[in-house]
Amino acid sequence: MIPSVMHAMCLMGHGGVEQLVYKSDVPVPTPNVDEVLVQVTATAKNNTDRKAREGLYPVGSSDEVTSFQMGGSPTLTFPRIQGADIVGRIIAVGHQVSSSRIGERGLLDFNLYPDHRPDLNLMPDYYGHGADGGYAEYVAVKAEQFYHIPNDELSDAELASMGMCSYQTAYHMLTAAKVVSGERVLVSGASGGVGTALIQLCRIIGAIPYAVSQLSKGEMLMKLGAEEVIDRGDLNTFVERTLAKTKGKPIDAVMDLVGGEMTDRFIDTMIQDMHQRKTYPRLSIAGASGGNISQMMWTKIYLYQVQIFGVSHGTQEEAAQLMKWIRGGQLKPVLHSAFKLSELHQAEAFFVSRNQQFLGKIVIVPDSQWDIHGKPYANPSQ
Ligand SMILES: NC(=O)c1ccc[n+]([C@@H]2O[C@H](COP(=O)([O-])OP(=O)(O)OC[C@H]3O[C@@H](n4cnc5c(N)ncnc54)[C@H](OP(=O)(O)O)[C@@H]3O)[C@@H](O)[C@H]2O)c1
Secondary structure, eight states: OOOSEEEEEEEOSSSSGGGEEEEEEEEOOOOOTTEEEEEEEEEEOOHHHHHHHHTBOOSSSTTOOBOOEETTEESOOSSEEOOOEEEEEEEEEOTTSOGGGTTOEEEEOOBOOSSSOTTOOOOOOBBTTTBOOSSBSEEEEEGGGEEEOOOTTSOHHHHHTTOHHHHHHHHHHHHHTTOOTTOEEEESSTTSHHHHHHHHHHHHHTOEEEEEEOGGGHHHHHHHTOSEEEESSOGGGHHHHHHHHTTTOOOSEEEESOOTTHHHHHHHHHHSOGGGOSSOOEEEEOOOTTOSOOOOOHHHHHHTTOEEEEOOSOOHHHHHHHHHHHHTTOSOOOEEEEEEGGGHHHHHHHHHTOOTTOOSEEEEEOGGGIIIIIGGGBOTTO
16 A cells, blocks of 8 residues: 655755755655656665755856756755665556566666657756655656666665766766776775776776775775775875876876866876877866866866866666666675664764765665665664
8 A cells, every 4th residue: 555645854945954854744756657656765875965955056156055957947946855866666657657567676767867868968957856856755756767676685775875876977977088998097086976986887897997085995995996096185296196006107087076176186197298198188077075166277288188078977878787787796886874764964964074984875764664774784873
């Protein structure tokens, strides 16, 4: 029996965590003809939850409190249920969807695609922003974007930690820069959701990932597949320390999630000796955890022909490929811990003040699913 109301964490407006209100009387959505109704068991947290809540997606002046707009209109309206990387089970289907899908355990491709072009996604909007997401007991999503992942070896929380917000973004960073087998790739923000995905994806395509992180996380990153770990601490010596790790060979492409003052140094690791290069220097940027503004000389960019790619999300083809790799066991979950949905405020606080050893993802589990799907991974602070 599907209930008529559910528990959900509703975002009531831009601002602090007080804007996240836990409610017990939110109507359970009815799936449209091409949708499925999913009983949520785990939803991974992403930086975008906080950024969208705080209105930190300015495209005009840096002090705007806003989220991005599509066609001149905001798609984030309130109240909104956030949470993009959703895992759960199908419990009802729309008229055009086969009822044989009921019972499937799956992972959502989180995009709100503007059209059906499989290799182009010009509108980086997503469930949890332009439509309700997974910080609830139930969610209605496009049937074709809810991928069946039967793998018994992956728990629901682990599967959520492999959500597309990180993995598809990471993959598109690599495809945008046309990274190929054998290339040396610098990965900044390497211990985060996107960074850990990048390290694994580099290995899958045969590229060699050099992780920029903190040395305290070095061992964990090497285990995940990093060739070497470069401490992000001293920027003055960053280029020489990186080239020491590559035995003097230039970095072929940079996957940047940090931005700020580091990006210019990252570019220097590619252009020290152009004689040694076989391809143009390439930098994909998908995040700016270290600052939204970077300073660099345009002469350096055009004389050394540095190609820069802005990356948001990825394409339907890329999501489908990632789901195949998950099913095939080539990608491994990097799950830190779980919080109850009713404790999302604590999860947010933990997320912004993570300790030196933090690696991977936080997942949020509805209280009604906690004992099975959350408790085994309970965050120690709970
Ligand atoms: N464009 C998109 O579609 C898209 C999608 C997902 C995420 N993002 C963005 O990509 C970035 C990374 O996302 P994520 O989910 O991987 O984040 P995350 O899990 O929070 O990891 C970010 C990592 O960046 C490093 N870092 C944080 N602050 C830093 C600073 N001030 N200077 C240098 N390094 C710093 C830390 O790694 P170390 O301790 O290892 O250095 C941290 O673990 C975020 O800015 C996020 O908003 C964008």
